[in-house]
Amino acid sequence: MAVVFRTCKSLSKNAIFTRGISSSLRLHSQKPPTPPEPLVNVDVDDKSGVAVVTLNRPPVNSLNTPLLSELKNIIKGLEDNKSRGMILTSSSETVFSAGLDLMEMYNAPKDKLSAFWTTLQSTWLALYRSSFPTVAAINGHAPAGGCLLSLSCEYRVMVGPKFSIGLNETQLGIVAPPWFVICMRDVLGHRQTEMALTSGRMFSAPEALKLGLIDAMVTNKAEAITEAQKFIAQFAKIPPLARKLTKESVRQEGIKYMEDNMIDDLQMFMDLVTQEKIQKGIGLYLASLKKK
Numbered sequence: 001m002a003v004v005f006r007t008c009k010s011l012s013k014n015a016i017f018t019r020g021i022s023s024s025l026r027l028h029s030q031k032p033p034t035p036p037e038p039l040v041n042v043d044v045d046d047k048s049g050v051a052v053v054t055l056n057r058p059p060v061n062s063l064n065t066p067l068l069s070e071l072k073n074i075i076k077g078l079e080d081n082k083s084r085g086m087i088l089t090s091s092s093e094t095v096f097s098a099g100l101d102l103m104e105m106y107n108a109p110k111d112k113l114s115a116f117w118t119t120l121q122s123t124w125l126a127l128y129r130s131s132f133p134t135v136a137a138i139n140g141h142a143p144a145g146g147c148l149l150s151l152s153c154e155y156r157v158m159v160g161p162k163f164s165i166g167l168n169e170t171q172l173g174i175v176a177p178p179w180f181v182i183c184m185r186d187v188l189g190h191r192q193t194e195m196a197l198t199s200g201r202m203f204s205a206p207e208a209l210k211l212g213l214i215d216a217m218v219t220n221k222a223e224a225i226t227e228a229q230k231f232i233a234q235f236a237k238i239p240p241l242a243r244k245l246t247k248e249s250v251r252q253e254g255i256k257y258m259e260d261n262m263i264d265d266l267q268m269f270m271d272l273v274t275q276e277k278i279q280k281g282i283g284l285y286l287a288s289l290k291k292k
């Protein structure tokens with residue numbers, strides 16, 4: 001897997017920033033400061049043109065505004081570079097993504113809360129409607145927002161059997177927004193979505209496979225990447241424009257929902273999440289996670 005420097009340069013603002021800083025600082029000091037790790041890494045394979053995009057926010061890849069923003073920029077960069085495909089995975093050995101960063105929603109000032117949600121909306125839309133094939137190589141737990149990212153890809157390969165996936169919002173006393181529901185219904189159908197979402201159930205990888213929530217189960221990350229590459233390779237001979245327009249047509253409900261309801265959706269989020277009862281619930285949940 002080779003990193004195409006030209007592509008990375010245009011994809012990761014962070015990469016340009018750190019290169020610039022470290023080379024200029026080297027003139028003045030012996031020890032340049034260690035550049036910050038990007039929150040999302042991207043490696044583009046020269047031969048296939050497929051990008052492996054790796055979430056890299058230890059310990060659990062919780063989705064905060066900077067990470068979402070970086071992911072969105074990478075997806076846009078891949079679009080601009082007419083990418084052949086994208087595999088989304090995690091640098092953690094046990095967690096794909098713990099979902100939305102609860103700290104972003106807990107006692108947050110309204111402007112930050114609003115920036116967080118609008119970044120989530122636009123990042124989701126960029127991923128969901130991306131023209132290139134997308135696969136989630138789910139190499140760890142994928143609750144809530146982690147499951148949403150997976151569902152927004154076209155194919156899901158999960159490392160099993162011990163990791164779990166699902167939209168568990170109701171268990172937390174919060175509500176999965178309509179576009180989360182559309183994503184789940186795209187994949188599972190109406191009845192299974194209702195059952196899964198009203199209970200907030202998390203599924204083990206074998207359960208998810210049986211239900212169709214994931215498409216394949218493998219035993220490690222390398223196998224997951226190989227399976228993902230195989231899925232993407234089948235589109236090599238399909239004209240990209242026909243593929244893109246077909247994907248948009250199939251996903252029209254979700255795309256249209258978001259385009260038409262961005263402001264209402266933001267308002268619903270703000271109204272719900274700022275309620276005292278909800279804030280208390282998030283606080284208790286965070287405390288229970290920290291106590292473990």
Ligand SMILES: CCCCC/C=C\CCC/C=C/CC(=O)SCCNC(=O)CCNC(=O)[C@H](O)C(C)(C)COP(=O)(O)OP(=O)(O)OC[C@H]1O[C@@H](n2cnc3c(N)ncnc32)[C@H](O)[C@@H]1OP(=O)(O)O
Pocket residue numbers: 059060062094095097098099100101102103141143144145146168169172174175176177178268269272273286289290291292
């Ligand atoms: C109809 C109108 C609707 C309008 C909209 C309204 C409402 C809003 C909808 C909001 C939707 C939200 C979707 C979400 O994604 S909410 C987030 C849900 N996520 C979870 O429930 C997962 C919680 N985490 C876990 O279960 C576990 O951490 C794990 C992923 C299984 C990994 O376990 P483990 O490896 O054992 O790691 P720890 O549990 O010890 O965690 C390490 C560390 O990380 C902190 N942490 C974990 N998850 C989160 C998180 N999501 N956000 C922030 N921080 C998190 C955890 O507290 C530990 O911190 P310390 O190291 O400080 O102890």
